[in-house]
Amino acid sequence: MSKMKPRKDLLDIESLSLEEIEHVLSNAGPFKELFQRSVKKVPTLRGKTVLSLFYEASTRTSSSFEVAANRLSADVTNFSVSTSSITKGESLLDTIETLQAMRSDYIVIRHQSAGVPALLAKHTRASVLNAGDGFHAHPTQALLDAFTFREKFPDLKGKKIVIVGDILHSRVARSTSTIFQKLGVEVAVLGPSSLVPEGRPEFMQRLSSWEDVFDWKPDAVYLLRVQLERQNGQFFPGIAEYHRMYGLNSERLKVMRERGTYLMHPGPVNRGVEVTDEAMGYEKSLIGTQVENGIAVRMSVLHWLKPKTGME
Amino acid sequence: MKLFKNGSLAIGNSADLESADVLVDDDGLIRATGRELEADESTEIIDCGGCILVPGMFDLHVHSRDPGGEHKETLDTCAAAALHGGVTGMVLMPDTDPPIDSGNQVKNIHERAEGIGSLDILQSGCLTKGRSGEKLAGYSGMVTQGSPLLTDSGRDVPCPDLLRRAMEYAHDFDILVACFCDTPALTRGGVINEGRASYRLGLPGAPAISQEIAIDRNLRVAQNTGARIHIQLPSTAVGARSLRRAKEDGAAVSSEVALHHLLFNEEMVTDYDSRFKFDPPLRLPEDCAALWDALLDDTIDLITSDHSPHTPFEKSTDFGSAPSGSSSLETTVLVFHDRFIKTGKCGWNFLIRKYSDNPRTLIGKEKLSWEEGRRAEFFVFDPESETRLSTDYFKTKSPVSLFQDETVSGAIRETVIGVQSFS
CATH class of the missing domain: 3.20.20.140 (Metal-dependent hydrolases)
Structure with a gap:
């Protein structure tokens, strides 16, 4: 396995160097190979504790982290947010005090407010793994996306990926576009003006239609989940129109099939909104692989980070 | 009486500072401004050499x-x-x-x-x-x-x-x-x-x-x-x-x-x-x-x-x-x-x-001025000094500031209102 000076926390993709990204990605490979064996567990984090703290509902990401931690032999505790005093208005700093007192080695946190993992990281000796904060970042998603894409294209230079959908409210779009850009992949976005913010970085060039997308010849199409629950206003007139304008319908799927374009999605998928049912069986869909790789990548991250616990 | 001596007065309608002493009487009113004002023995003299007196x-x-x-x-x-x-x-x-x-x-x-x-x-x-x-x-x-x-x-x-x-x-x-x-x-x-x-x-x-x-x-x-x-x-x-x-x-x-x-x-x-x-x-x-x-x-x-x-x-x-x-x-x-x-x-x-x-x-209030008979209302600013805006600098109950722990040039030595002075 490759060596790299460990970090305490993983909060975003921006702050990672290319070498650090390479390190996490290359170490995810051996972890993935482990999954083929009958015994999928290694003793790397035996005796270490991982606290899982999800302020926002999530099954996929929290399970993925839990499986990853288990396979590294760590003990995982779920701090149940919905039933704890947190929902009763306990201040965030007081919660952090409590968490600190539990002396976990790793804290996996998802929070609806951007910057909370960074705040937690500042106040705890545990390694903090950002599992999604506000619209800000979802770094393990980005790492698993890059890992998945690179399995198909070992040489990433000059490859192209288009991200389709709600960029404005998407931490996945922010982190995933950033990692691809760092790895030399060209990134474009497609979506209505109401969901593609002006304040995005310049490297995210905007395409205006699926025709443009096909003219641009991407190697993969990355569909974002249309997060109806996140939107506090009307950003587009309705599901039907969204599907017509930006969804992956049969016609568009046909073009992708002809060209062998890969399909990615962070899940969970809204069938009939961003993708047609038919696309779910698409042979070049990487959606299932993304999930599997998520575990390997999260193992690699847990393996790399080094908490400051036990150093008092 | 109090005599603020050797300072310079700042005023609203001119960029120039005017070297002058300020004499404040026991009612807190400005008795006189001018160079080299005389003081009797009972007058408290505050040396403002190098300082600027600025209206509140x-x-x-x-x-x-x-x-x-x-x-x-x-x-x-x-x-x-x-x-x-x-x-x-x-x-x-x-x-x-x-x-x-x-x-x-x-x-x-x-x-x-x-x-x-x-x-x-x-x-x-x-x-x-x-x-x-x-x-x-x-x-x-x-x-x-x-x-x-x-x-x-x-x-x-x-x-x-x-x-x-x-x-x-x-x-x-x-x-x-x-x-x-x-x-x-x-x-x-x-x-x-x-x-x-x-x-x-x-x-x-x-x-x-x-x-x-x-x-x-x-x-x-x-x-x-x-x-x-x-x-x-x-x-x-x-x-x-x-x-x-x-x-x-x-x-x-x-x-x-x-x-x-x-x-x-x-x-x-x-x-x-x-x-x-x-x-x-x-x-x-x-x-x-x-x-x-x-x-x-x-x-x-x-x-x-x-x-x-x-x-x-x-x-x-x-x-x-x-x-x-x-x-x-x-x-x-x-x-x-x-x-x-x-x-x-x-x-x-x-x-x-x-x-x-x-x-x-x-809001219909009179501007401050250095005229005789007006209430003294100014602060003494020392441009040669500096102020460290550390937590203990602040008198507010909530010392949270964008300038926290910065050191800025100049210092407010005291603020005078009538006969009172605060520092």
């Missing part, structure tokens, strides 16, 4: 948090902070808990303020009952009790019809209407300027047009009703342009700017540091420049601190949940000197005009 500032936008937020600030600590920062008069915002929306409440604050350090504390009142934007508050009582202006402070009056009635009604009392300009339906949950910073940090953005539209609307309603309007804290170049146009049209409009909108922009918000969270939010570098130009050409009449104390604990939560604003009564003069006067961008006369004369004139 007047802050038109201060959140005292009293009543209801006494853990953040009280009338006493707010007054102490003001005096510490060279401010000898101020208008308190009515966004307390409960909000100040009746004559009795204004009376109560004024009575309490009377006992505090003889500085000029004026309580403004709400435009609408409970700042709710639903019903008019009782203006006659508040005006009778001496409220210098009416404002819903920190909130606009969303309903244009109610805003119009409020201005019509206020016009009858010839009282200033101060508007915090905002379109809530556009601001929504925005906590930072919408643009690059909101994208980068993944925080909900508040678009500039939210304030700009409201400035235009409020100016238009004021022009239509004849009300005197004061636009609080315009934060963008477009907003400044609207103000300039309204002034060209001869509208009875005035405006203010806070130091943080001149000095900081959204690009400086890093690491989710909630001290950079303001309402209205920090905008773009070009907005800062446009606001400075507007201050120079008198589109913007005056400077305020927008002193908004919140405890360190309250500010230390995540950016999105942290309250907006921070303490600034004690830093405005010092930082303004450090960034603008010392660097030669303007003279003391500019600061005096914008932070002492204009706010006083706007």
Whole structure:
């Protein structure tokens, strides 16, 4: 396995160097190979504790982290947010005090407010793994996306990926576009003006239609989940129109099939909104692989980070 | 008597400082100014060699948090902070808990303020009952009790019809209407300027047009009703342009700017540091420049601190949940000197005009002067010294500041009001 000076926390993709990204990605490979064996567990984090703290509902990401931690032999505790005093208005700093007192080695946190993992990281000796904060970042998603894409294209230079959908409210779009850009992949976005913010970085060039997308010849199409629950206003007139304008319908799927374009999605998928049912069986869909790789990548991250616990 | 000797006097209408001594009698009145004033044996002599004597500032936008937020600030600590920062008069915002929306409440604050350090504390009142934007508050009582202006402070009056009635009604009392300009339906949950910073940090953005539209609307309603309007804290170049146009049209409009909108922009918000969270939010570098130009050409009449104390604990939560604003009564003069006067961008006369004369004139108070017979009201500034803005510098109850732990040039040695002096 490759060596790299460990970090305490993983909060975003921006702050990672290319070498650090390479390190996490290359170490995810051996972890993935482990999954083929009958015994999928290694003793790397035996005796270490991982606290899982999800302020926002999530099954996929929290399970993925839990499986990853288990396979590294760590003990995982779920701090149940919905039933704890947190929902009763306990201040965030007081919660952090409590968490600190539990002396976990790793804290996996998802929070609806951007910057909370960074705040937690500042106040705890545990390694903090950002599992999604506000619209800000979802770094393990980005790492698993890059890992998945690179399995198909070992040489990433000059490859192209288009991200389709709600960029404005998407931490996945922010982190995933950033990692691809760092790895030399060209990134474009497609979506209505109401969901593609002006304040995005310049490297995210905007395409205006699926025709443009096909003219641009991407190697993969990355569909974002249309997060109806996140939107506090009307950003587009309705599901039907969204599907017509930006969804992956049969016609568009046909073009992708002809060209062998890969399909990615962070899940969970809204069938009939961003993708047609038919696309779910698409042979070049990487959606299932993304999930599997998520575990390997999260193992690699847990393996790399080094908490400051036990150093008092 | 007290003789402030060997200092230089700063005045509003000239950039030149005048070397002069100031003799203050036992009633706290200026007895004489001039070179080499003689003193008898009983006179206390204060050597002001190398120092500048500056007329006391007047802050038109201060959140005292009293009543209801006494853990953040009280009338006493707010007054102490003001005096510490060279401010000898101020208008308190009515966004307390409960909000100040009746004559009795204004009376109560004024009575309490009377006992505090003889500085000029004026309580403004709400435009609408409970700042709710639903019903008019009782203006006659508040005006009778001496409220210098009416404002819903920190909130606009969303309903244009109610805003119009409020201005019509206020016009009858010839009282200033101060508007915090905002379109809530556009601001929504925005906590930072919408643009690059909101994208980068993944925080909900508040678009500039939210304030700009409201400035235009409020100016238009004021022009239509004849009300005197004061636009609080315009934060963008477009907003400044609207103000300039309204002034060209001869509208009875005035405006203010806070130091943080001149000095900081959204690009400086890093690491989710909630001290950079303001309402209205920090905008773009070009907005800062446009606001400075507007201050120079008198589109913007005056400077305020927008002193908004919140405890360190309250500010230390995540950016999105942290309250907006921070303490600034004690830093405005010092930082303004450090960034603008010392660097030669303007003279003391500019600061005096914008932070002492204009706010006083706007609410019908006399400007301060060095004339014989006037009450002594000034601070002694030592430009050769420096001030470290560490936590123990602050007299506010909530020492949270954008300038925390910075060392700025110059120091306020003492603030004098009548026979009292504070340091």
